[in-house]
Amino acid sequence: MKLRLDKPWKDLNSANISAVQAQLGVYQVADASGTVVRIGMAGAKELFGLRSALTRELQVLGPGHRFRVEVNSQYQSRWRELLMLHVADCGEVPRGNLDDRPAHLGKIG
Amino acid sequence: MDLELSEEQRLITETVRKFVREEIVPLEADLDPDASELEAPDDERLVAMVKQMGFYGLDIPEEFGGPGIDLVTRTLMAIEMSQHRAGLYAPCYDVFGGAGLAQLFEANDDQKERYLFPTLRGEKHGFFGLTEPSGGSDPARAIETTAVLDGDEWVLNGAKIFISGADVADYGIVFARTDANAGRQGITCFIVDADMPGFHVRRIVHTLRSTRYATELQFDNLRVPRTNVLGEPNKGFAIANDRLSRQRIPYAAGCIGVAVAAQAMAISYANQRKTFGDFLATRQGVQWMIVDNEIDIRTARWLTLEAADRAEKKQPYRTEAAAAKLVATEASGRVVDRAMQIHGGYGMTKDLPLERWYREIRIRRIGEGPSEVQRLIMARDLLGGSFH
Numbered sequence: 001m002k003l004r005l006d007k008p009w010k011d012l013n014s015a016n017i018s019a020v021q022a023q024l025g026v027y028q029v030a031d032a033s034g035t036v037v038r039i040g041m042a043g044a045k046e047l048f049g050l051r052s053a054l055t056r057e058l059q060v061l062g063p064g065h066r067f068r069v070e071v072n073s074q075y076q077s078r079w080r081e082l083l084m085l086h087v088a089d090c091g092e093v094p095r096g097n098l099d100d101r102p103a104h105l106g107k108i109g
Numbered sequence: 110m111d112l113e114l115s116e117e118q119r120l121i122t123e124t125v126r127k128f129v130r131e132e133i134v135p136l137e138a139d140l141d142p143d144a145s146e147l148e149a150p151d152d153e154r155l156v157a158m159v160k161q162m163g164f165y166g167l168d169i170p171e172e173f174g175g176p177g178i179d180l181v182t183r184t185l186m187a188i189e190m191s192q193h194r195a196g197l198y199a200p201c202y203d204v205f206g207g208a209g210l211a212q213l214f215e216a217n218d219d220q221k222e223r224y225l226f227p228t229l230r231g232e233k234h235g236f237f238g239l240t241e242p243s244g245g246s247d248p249a250r251a252i253e254t255t256a257v258l259d260g261d262e263w264v265l266n267g268a269k270i271f272i273s274g275a276d277v278a279d280y281g282i283v284f285a286r287t288d289a290n291a292g293r294q295g296i297t298c299f300i301v302d303a304d305m306p307g308f309h310v311r312r313i314v315h316t317l318r319s320t321r322y323a324t325e326l327q328f329d330n331l332r333v334p335r336t337n338v339l340g341e342p343n344k345g346f347a348i349a350n351d352r353l354s355r356q357r358i359p360y361a362a363g364c365i366g367v368a369v370a371a372q373a374m375a376i377s378y379a380n381q382r383k384t385f386g387d388f389l390a391t392r393q394g395v396q397w398m399i400v401d402n403e404i405d406i407r408t409a410r411w412l413t414l415e416a417a418d419r420a421e422k423k424q425p426y427r428t429e430a431a432a433a434k435l436v437a438t439e440a441s442g443r444v445v446d447r448a449m450q451i452h453g454g455y456g457m458t459k460d461l462p463l464e465r466w467y468r469e470i471r472i473r474r475i476g477e478g479p480s481e482v483q484r485l486i487m488a489r490d491l492l493g494g495s496f497h
Contacts, residue, residue, distance in 0.1 A: 003312055043141040044459035076143045076319035081312070084276065103146065106276025106324075107303075108310045 001070075004085055009034075009066040012058050016067075022048035025071040026078050029057050029096070032064050038096030039086060041079035061096075084108040118182050124162065125189040132158070133201055137194045142459040145199040145320030155204040168208035168359075169229060175208070184362045184417040188410070191366030194462035197469045198321040200363060210235045210282055211355065212298070212348050216339055224280055224300055236274045236281040238301075238326060239349055245271065246482045248284065249293035249346055254328060256285035256297060262332045263287075263299065265307070269326040276310045276324050278303050283328075284345050291343060298345030300337040307331035317468040353478060357430040358420060360477050361413040361437030365406060367466050368441035371448035372402045374463065378452055389451065398447040405440035412436050428490040435483035438473040445470050 005028055010016045012029060027050060029038045038061070042053040050069050057067070072078045080102060083093050088109040093101050114122065136151055137144075147155070159165045167183055169175030178186070190200040209228035213235070216225055227233040244251035254267025265285050275281060280302050288295030301308065307329045314323040340348055376399060379390040389395045416429035445466045449456035456463045474480050 001315075043143065045141055072315075074315045074319040076141070076145075077313050077315050077322040078319075080322075081315075084313075103149065104277050106310065108276060108312065 001072075003081075005068055005070055005082065007068045007070070009068050012054065012061070012065040012067045013063065014055075014058070017051055017054045017058060020051050020054060020069055021071065022051045023071045024073050024075050025050050025069055026075055026082060027054060027057075027067055027069040028082070029061060029065050029067045032066075034066075036086065036094050037061070037065070038094050039079065039082045041075040043075055080105065081108070114185070118185055121164075121178070121182055122185050122189055125164075125186050126192075128158070128162075129189060129192050129196075129201065133193050137462075140195075142194065142462075142465060143319045145195055145202070147202045147204075152202065152204060155202075156206070159201075159204050159206070164205055166206040166208065166229070168211075169206075170208075170214060173214065173225075173229060180358070180417045180421040181414060184358060184414060187359050187362035188366045188369065188413075191363040192370040194465055195320070196370070197363055197367050197466060197473070198318055200366075206231075210237060211352060212282055212339060215348070216300075219336065220300060220339065227279075233279040234274065234277060236272055236278040237352070238269045238272050238275065238281045238283040240269060240271045242268055242270050246479060248349060249296065252284055252286050252296055254283070254285040255289075256287050256299065256333070258287075258335075259332075261335050263297075263335065263338070265299065265301070265328040265331040265333060267328050268311075269328075271314060271323040272326055273321060273323050275303070275326055276313070282339060284349055287342055293346040294343055296345040296349070297342045298339040298348045299333050300339055301328075301331065301333055302337075305331055305333070317472055354427050354430050355420070356477055357434035357483075358413060358417050360473070361409065361416070361430075361433040364437045364441035364470060364473050365409050365413060367470060368402070368406050368409070368444035371445045371463060371466060372399070372406060374461070375399060375402065375448040375451045395451055398451060402444045402447055405444050409433070409437035409440045428487050431478075431483040431486040431490075434477065435480050435487075438470070439480060442470050442474060 009030060024042055024044060026041045028036050030036050038057065040053055040057065042050040046052040054067060083097060084106055085108060087093060132155055136147060163176050166175050167178060167186065171177035187200065190205065191197055195202060209225065213221065213225040213228065224233065228235060239245065239248055241251055241253055243253050254265060256263040256265045267285065280300055283299050283301045284296055285299060286295055287297040308331050309327040309329065311325045311327050314325055316323060379395050379399065380388060382389045413433040416426050416433040419426035419429050445463060449463045449467055452461065452463060455461060458464060
């Protein structure tokens with residue numbers, strides 16, 4: 001597993017989301033310019049895992065976005081790691097995470 | 110050792126049990142199954158409740174403001190505090206407060222002002238940095254991180270792994286080799302600030318537990334003032350060793366609590382689940398699993414309380430702590446495994462806490478010294494001498 005997600009981006013639309021497996025994991029959503037706007041996780045409370053989480057992102061963010069996923073049962077620690085890496089690279093969490101930023105997010109680098 | 114709980118111990122134990130069942134467990138229904146933190150309002154409310162009960166900062170010595178509860182009673186409390194889904198690594202989601210790093214109680218006055226007191230006030234957090242990529246079971250030989258004196262500063266180079274909490278810490282206690290030819294007499298303990306140039310958290314080490322994760326650290330010409338040596342140069346191993354023995358008692362207690370909770374679930378399920386026309390509880394195979402669970406729990410409990418009793422009385426307790434850690438971690442793993450077997454498919458789902466306990470309790474046979482090292486410690490004490 002590489003530290004940073006480097007899988008190819010896919011358009012955030014219903015067809016692509018329905019092809020995602022209903023598993024636990026983490027994901028990134030980027031806007032049209034390629035800026036990561038949200039890092040999310042699909043935990044065990046999601047009815048259909050990553051598929052449910054991405055469906056909700058599509059409803060909130062609308063079209064014109066892209067996503068990539070990583071299936072990972074250690075979604076809690078991986079989610080925090082991706083947030084920390086984003087802070088190390090960009091200085092702050094993505095704007096879509098400002099409301100659910102963990103209270104004790106660590107530092108990496 | 111008095112085998113009966115005192116009236117005070119009984120009252121305290123029942124109070125903690127009620128707190129866990131009425132305040133902690135209901136909150137977990139809405140949390141992610143792998144969560145390790147409460148929502149801020151719940152956290153603040155429960156911390157206030159614990160303070161009102163007089164139990165906050167349980168492990169802080171009385172002279173530093175702790176509640177002054179003896180170690181046997183604290184062990185009984187620890188067994189109660191882990192009886193919920195997150196209980197093994199986040200007992201009661203930390204609302205009972207922490208004591209920080211025990212080594213700091215032995216620090217000099219200047220170090221206490223800079224690190225201990227801010228930690229006790231909740232203003233600073235520390236980590237314990239011992240294990241290295243070269244090994245953790247034999248730190249006296251495995252430590253390859255070096256510290257070289259340069260003027261008034263020590264220069265540290267090396268790496269640490271499986272270090273919990275370093276990414277959120279303000280400082281850490283780090284062990285480094287200061288004499289290459291002196292074995293365990295060549296280790297020094299340093300207090301390292303996490304914002305010093307040359308201090309790096311390289312990655313999260315993803316393991317069976319998804320929360321309270323470990324990290325990997327790297328030190329590149331990390332300059333530490335001489336005033337940040339904890340204790341004396343080349344006498345750091347004793348500081349590490351003392352901590353390892355002491356830590357084994359609450360480590361064992363947490364496992365026992367999880368086993369008690371798993372056993373309660375197994376008994377409840379066996380009395381309500383029917384197969385082939387009758388309850389699971391009527392099947393001898395299930396009955397024997399329940400009985401074996403009970404024997405495992407009681408054995409681990411008494412060994413752990415015995416270790417706590419000896420430590421409280423300032424008697425030698427290294428062998429007893431090793432036995433408690435060895436038996437509690439292995440026995441509790443068996444109990445959770447049997448409880449899962451009794452629950453069948455449901456036991457493996459994230460709907461029930463057994464799945465999380467099963468993953469996390471496996472770590473306990475390795476963390477804080479694996480079972481084999483506990484046997485080695487006991488063999489040394491029983492046979493005498495030091496050997497390989």
